[in-house]
Amino acid sequence: MGVIGRPHGVRGLVRVQSFTAAPEAIAAYGPLSDETGTRSFRLAVVAPGPMPLVRIDGVGDRDAAARLTGTRLFVDRCALPEPEEDAYYLADLVGCVAADAAGAPIGTVAAVHDHGAGAFLEIARSAGPALLVPFTRAAVPVVALADRRLVVVPPEEEVVPPSRGAAEGALA
Numbered sequence: 001m002g003v004i005g006r007p008h009g010v011r012g013l014v015r016v017q018s019f020t021a022a023p024e025a026i027a028a029y030g031p032l033s034d035e036t037g038t039r040s041f042r043l044a045v046v047a048p049g050p051m052p053l054v055r056i057d058g059v060g061d062r063d064a065a066a067r068l069t070g071t072r073l074f075v076d077r078c079a080l081p082e083p084e085e086d087a088y089y090l091a092d093l094v095g096c097v098a099a100d101a102a103g104a105p106i107g108t109v110a111a112v113h114d115h116g117a118g119a120f121l122e123i124a125r126s127a128g129p130a131l132l133v134p135f136t137r138a139a140v141p142v143v144a145l146a147d148r149r150l151v152v153v154p155p156e157e158e159v160v161p162p163s164r165g166a167a168e169g170a171l172a
Contacts, residue, residue, distance in 0.1 A: 002026050002073045007065035008053055014065045015051040016043070016073070024048040029080075032073040041073065088145055090119055090135075096145070098123045098133075098152045106152055107131060123152065 005015035018026040026032075027043040034041075047053035059065050083089060090112040098106045098121070107125035112135065114120075119135040133139050133154050142151035 001029060001032055001075050004056075004068045004071045004073065005051060006069055007062045010062045012059040012061050012065045013046060013053055013055055014059075014068065016054045017051055023050055024052045026052065026073070027054065029075045032075050035072050035074065037074070039071075041071075088143065090114070092145055093121065093143070093150065096143075096148045096150050098131075098150045101151055101153060106154075109150065121150075121152075 001020060002016050002018040005017055007014055016023075016026060018024070020026050020029075024045045027045045031040045031042050033039060042057040044055045044057075045052045046055050056065070056068070059068065077091075080089065093109050093112055096109045098109055100106055107123040107130075109121050110124040110130060111122040112119055113122060121133045121135055121140065123131040123133060125131060131154060133152055138153065139155060140150055140152055142149075144150070
């Protein structure tokens with residue numbers, strides 16, 4: 001759902017990078033947990049914005065807030081609204097079998113990453129390194145969640161040979 005950012009002031013407020021449609025909505029999902037599920041956080045938005053300023057219950061000073069910097073925040077799946085028809089949460093793609101257009105398996109979606117420039121799938125393969133595929137309609141034309149299957153058309157890799165002209169010109 002988000003990541004706790006740097007402290008703001010001395011009273012324990014923090015900035016939160018929110019992955020919700022409206023950034024301040026992160027506080028509306030009830031208690032959030034850390035990655036392990038062992039710690040719980042109740043948030044209250046003090047100032048909305050792209051990275052809302054948030055008060056966390058039980059965090060009353062800058063040092064306590066600083067110790068939480070970088071903590072990733074999660075919510076139970078049951079707290080999320082059901083997606084609309086033909087829509088899904090990216091997390092639902094994890095575990096789906098990725099196959100090529102002919103139906104031959106490529107691997108399994110191990111993770112979905114999004115660092116701001118668009119989501120991409122990490123597909124674990126039985127042989128070789130993971131395959132990274134942009135999550136676009138061109139590269140993933142079919143998403144069949146009911147069957148736990150995706151059709152993946154990986155972009156062709158372009159191999160550019162080293163330029164020999166520059167090295168030869170330097171010798172002349």
